[in-house]
Amino acid sequence: MSTPILSAHSLVKHFNAGGFGAARKVVRAVDDVSFELAPGETLGVVGESGCGKSTTARLLVQLLTPDSGSVRYEGKMVGPELPLKSFRSKVQMVFQDSFASLNPRMTMIDAVAFGPMVHGVSRAEAMRKAQDLLDRVGLDPTRFGGRYAHELSGGQRQRVNIARALAFDPRVIVLDEAVSALDKSVEAQVLNLLMDLRRERGLTYVFISHDLNVVRHISDRVMVMYLGEVAEIGPAESLYSAPRHPYTEALLAAMPSLDPDRRTMEAPLAGDPPNPIDPPPGCRFHTRCAHAFGPCSAQVPVSHRVGTGHVAACHLNAKTEEVA
Numbered sequence: 001m002s003t004p005i006l007s008a009h010s011l012v013k014h015f016n017a018g019g020f021g022a023a024r025k026v027v028r029a030v031d032d033v034s035f036e037l038a039p040g041e042t043l044g045v046v047g048e049s050g051c052g053k054s055t056t057a058r059l060l061v062q063l064l065t066p067d068s069g070s071v072r073y074e075g076k077m078v079g080p081e082l083p084l085k086s087f088r089s090k091v092q093m094v095f096q097d098s099f100a101s102l103n104p105r106m107t108m109i110d111a112v113a114f115g116p117m118v119h120g121v122s123r124a125e126a127m128r129k130a131q132d133l134l135d136r137v138g139l140d141p142t143r144f145g146g147r148y149a150h151e152l153s154g155g156q157r158q159r160v161n162i163a164r165a166l167a168f169d170p171r172v173i174v175l176d177e178a179v180s181a182l183d184k185s186v187e188a189q190v191l192n193l194l195m196d197l198r199r200e201r202g203l204t205y206v207f208i209s210h211d212l213n214v215v216r217h218i219s220d221r222v223m224v225m226y227l228g229e230v231a232e233i234g235p236a237e238s239l240y241s242a243p244r245h246p247y248t249e250a251l252l253a254a255m256p257s258l259d260p261d262r263r264t265m266e267a268p269l270a271g272d273p274p275n276p277i278d279p280p281p282g283c284r285f286h287t288r289c290a291h292a293f294g295p296c297s298a299q300v301p302v303s304h305r306v307g308t309g310h311v312a313a314c315h316l317n318a319k320t321e322e323v324a
């Protein structure tokens, strides 16, 4: 990969879950997560609820401070080598809840113009930019600019949130379930908008979703998370056609699909993930894995290279090259 535009290095985030001293409990939300993003690519992030997708996203955009590990933008460590303010304009985030993301007392044009003004752009210029951006995301600025968040539909609000992110001229946008709350037809329109914007502006996306069909559609590479760890990461094409982690295989088998090959796979994903306060030893997935064998319950699997740019942390791949 060329110099990554954004990279996560051994990110760890544990949340306090009560108790004191030796009895203190923590939720292991993100445990040693590393990945890189090439400029212009879209990395999809999937996994069941609670596996650490949103926490990873928040760590990546520095809305949360990691317990350990770091984030680098174009090789520079955010904080010591790159001021947070510059980083924030380069890496933006769009959330699932389009309403909560907008100030209810601000008109839509002001909401979009606000960011550039905070970064020193004159009001007149910021307003001009906001008009252009509203127009670009499919909202007529004369019709929608003066409206408030409650006067818009969910899809329209999400368009404003995208315009608001674009107002910073970012290079990366982290989309955390950004289309998940929308009706299917609106979701498709917003996805198309996102793909057009990516092409026009050379944007890099991190696209988090529980919908594997949508992720397949938009992503160049996909990262599969399980209980705070990366189970598998690789090109979307090979990961979907030949998954190399039983968890990925099970997720794909559980996915509503028209593909007859998928329907015949025998890897049901039974029950819920174990409690992240006390994850299973060895491979965290072994308690639900259809292929678990000897080492799985005792040894943490290391990452193995299973194809070009394709890595999986599963003992079944022990004969392939280890990734440091």
Ligand SMILES: Nc1ncnc2c1ncn2[C@@H]1O[C@H](COP(=O)(O)OP(=O)(O)OP(=O)(O)O)[C@@H](O)[C@H]1O
Residues within 6 Å of the ligand: 015, 016, 027, 028, 029, 047, 048, 049, 050, 051, 052, 053, 054, 055, 056, 210, 276
């Ligand atoms: N602020 C917090 N305090 C305590 N626990 C938290 C906090 N935020 C997240 N968690 C826990 O961390 C784990 C990972 O949560 P996270 O929201 O990152 O997962 P997720 O994969 O995004 O899930 P979902 O798809 O449901 O949004 C979960 O067990 C969650 O309950």
